[in-house]
Amino acid sequence: MSSESQASPPESNATARAPGLLRSSGVVGLMTLLSRVLGLVRDMVIARYFGAGAGADAFFVAFKIPNFLRRLFAEGAFSQAFVPVLSSYRERRGAGEVKGLVDAVAGSLGLVLLGVTLVAMLGSPLLTAVFAPGFLDDGPKYALTSDMLRITFPYLLLISLTAFAGGILNSYDRFAVPAFTPVLLNLSMIGAAILLSPLMTEPVMALAWGVLLAGALQLFFQLPFLMRLGLLPRPRVDYRHDGVRRILKLMAPALFGVSVSQINLLLDTVLASFLQTGSVSWLYYSDRLSELPLGVFGIAIATVILPSLSRKHAAASAEQFAATLDWAVRAVLLIGLPASLALVLLAEPLITTIFHYGQVTDRDVVMSAWSLRAYAVGLLAFMLIKVLAPGFFARQDTATPVRIGVIAMVANMVFNLALIVPLAHAGLALATSLSAWLNGILLWRGLRREGAWRSQPGWLVYLARLAFANAVLAGVVLGLAAPAPDWLAMTGVERAQAMVVLVFGGAVAYFLALALAGVRVRHFRQR
Template sequence: MASEPAQKVSKESAPKAPGLLRSSGVVGVMTMLSRVLGLVRDMVIARYFGAGAGADAFFVAFKIPNFLRRLFAEGAFSQAFVPVLSSYREKEAIGAVRQLVNAVAGSLGLVLLGVTLVAMLGSPVLTMVFAPGFIDEPEKFALASDMLRITFPYLLLISLTAFAGAILNSYDRFAVPAFTPVLLNLAMIGAAIFLSPLMETKVMALAWGVFIAGALQLFFQLPFLMRLGLLPRPRVDYRHEGVRRVLRLMAPALFGVSVSQINLLLDTVLASFLQTGSVSWLYYSDRLSELPLGVFGVAIGTVILPNLSRKHAAEAPDQFARTVDWAIRAVLLIGAPAALALAMLAEPLIATLFHYGEVTGRDVVMSAQSLRAYSAGLLAFMLIKVLAPGFFARQDTRTPVKIGVIAMVANMVFNLALVLPLAHAGLALATSLSAWLNATLLWRGLRREKAWQVQARWWRFLLQLLVANGALALVVFWLNSPVDQWLAMSGLQRAQQMGLLVVAGAAVYFLVLVLAGVRLRHFRLK
């Protein structure tokens, strides 16, 4: 690490934090780049591997560490660590902050290393647990188990990456962590195109692409930590007061903000019993629904957590409530039209992005069914991302865990009720219904505790949204074409038609908002 004087970070020397709108915009732009490349990645995977047994096996092998990454690294750990780090930054000297970072790095790294080694040795058992439907197909089961040994170290690497990103976010350096996922997409695209021809089992190249991506993402962030003077010197110390606080907050947080990921994993388990292709159909539709969720919902949630944590540490409840209200309005502004567009353009979107190579017209139709079901819960998914930080910033993890358990049990009930009549689309719809239950209970809890209070002009804002979304629906309905025409178009024609729909719909939506009196200045907040 560089010397103390050259790298010292303090409240006095730190630059003034940018506004929430600007910070959300930076994260949104970076995340948009990542998501666009993610769609390119999925298009490449679809072209090279389709929706067959090999693709199903890879998606399971990737989903297990990716699920744990979202649950642990970006879910429980980040939501527990950022408030504690923000409290140290607000109240302690830089030396104490460094001691916290070092202790958490060593303690976290040791646990992750142990989990990774055990998982690699027991990959068949994990495959059996997470995809029991593969047991009756020995080749698919063996392939998924072999790939899991390669992909699981991604959990170790990406969790340390999330740790580094949490530090950067706490110091309002949002761009670097938001850009980092781009490296995953680039690595997997390169593996599919250049590495797969060299492999005896071509789909195995994707597993190696995941492993390479994890290493790239971690080492990319280290120089930026060095600039802050917070590059960790790992030290295992579970008795450190900050580490103990993080651990206490993490346990219930595992169920809180990440319950939607548990629901998605349950979908994969049940989908493994359905017809071949079901896992892939759910994957492609989930990826599309995650585009607006990641670009806007996650971006806003990422920005407000350290902001809310500092406001709580500074004992400013009115500013805290205004920030939560701002986040809810911002989510509604973007989430409502995004959900509407996904529902109305499900088949055209799937066809435009994935109807190439091995993906058939039937795959398009089946994926669109689950996409439409996911779109019903998109707004709820986004609200969860901004409501949960309202609890975690106040270091309250008990309330979200209770709500998470309720939502998870409800999701199981919905899954069992809907999987038989609606197959894979029923699993997606069950996830959406449980997300709405989760979001509603979080919202009610914040309101009851007065962490969110109704601000001015809410009814007028809702009416403005209703009118603008109505105009968007009319334009999309007028310009859209039947599904069979989309399937018959060339790739270029589909891209042109989709571009027209997106530009026309967005232009009408924002024009109506402006005419109704919505202005950018209404969403500026420190």
């Protein structure tokens, strides 16, 4: 690293280049795809070693609690509050004040996280009882979950600081590094399952240690890149700092506004803990598959547009703001519709190909497939929420999303109670999907009413083209796919080969149909 790069003020680096939204989304999507593929490998390893038994249920709860808080706090409320404020400082203030904001946020955030982590580690049995009350009737499972939670909870501290570093890098259009960082989590957990678990008295505890190690690796990986920007924090606790106060003010309602889907998923876990053993694991495996397209495309687009929308709002560029939101919704539909359709049509083949090894039984495949279909119903809604919520947060409006979030959470609980008896764990997944649609529709209506999003010309033609391409996709997939029982009888290699044919054939058919209908890459180029 040259002395010139070290000495360059943050603002000069920030304006060096401004890649287009399509290119930036592609970079984030590619890095996220690598992470999600490794995540599936990780889950295949976990399934092979631990199946869907009591130990796996215990770990998934112990991991879900800090992971839920990470999404709710670090990647949810904090990121949505921090990035707009940082963007505003960049647009309107000097480099010194930007660095001061970074230092103050690092110190103030770190102190709060440290306190929360220590309290949670001491109170892990209580947290387990709150988040998985159904485990109270199973003493060994309850004790194992509490023990693992003491190890996994510090992950929240480490990954929240990682999200803070990633927010800075994203604000300066350095998207690749934060998007690649989750790869380290997957590698760490895979290594723990394969190498560490045979050495431990309770093998599943190895996964908890893998999570803790991953948190440290992800944080330290990003620090050199902050140093290159001249923004490596020197933590300073200052809750009276104007930027810190503004972030805290925005964060409180944002806790609900952007993370309602995560709260709903956690409620699923709480209720699933009362169902038969395996229910938590079935929901986990199906949720992981539905998150692949959500992470690769929905979150990638949301990551890219938030800094862009924040800068356009700060520069009072309303027309470009509206056009960017419209671009994001079109891009989400382009991928979200076929992804949802494919998950519904290929639920058993996907679960079988990825998870049906070792301790995973035929029944586990069937039960996981039902919840996967239910999650797939709401996949497009989850993706739309990811790109519509930044339309509010970029304008530093957190009141509207929180009102919508509360409505969606209440609706989710009503749907849960109505569907859990007839559909068991799949009813919980379907309730989450239905509440996500309610959330997404209300966000869309709010943006239209406020004039923040105005539809651009050509929507009817675009929807007709998508309908045609998705019909072609469905026909090709149904024509190529073998019946579900045949997949269970295949070897692992045969499943992989058949799935490659299905995925490749479906993707080629879909994009050829789009091209025949007149959709072109240039339609999605926007700076």
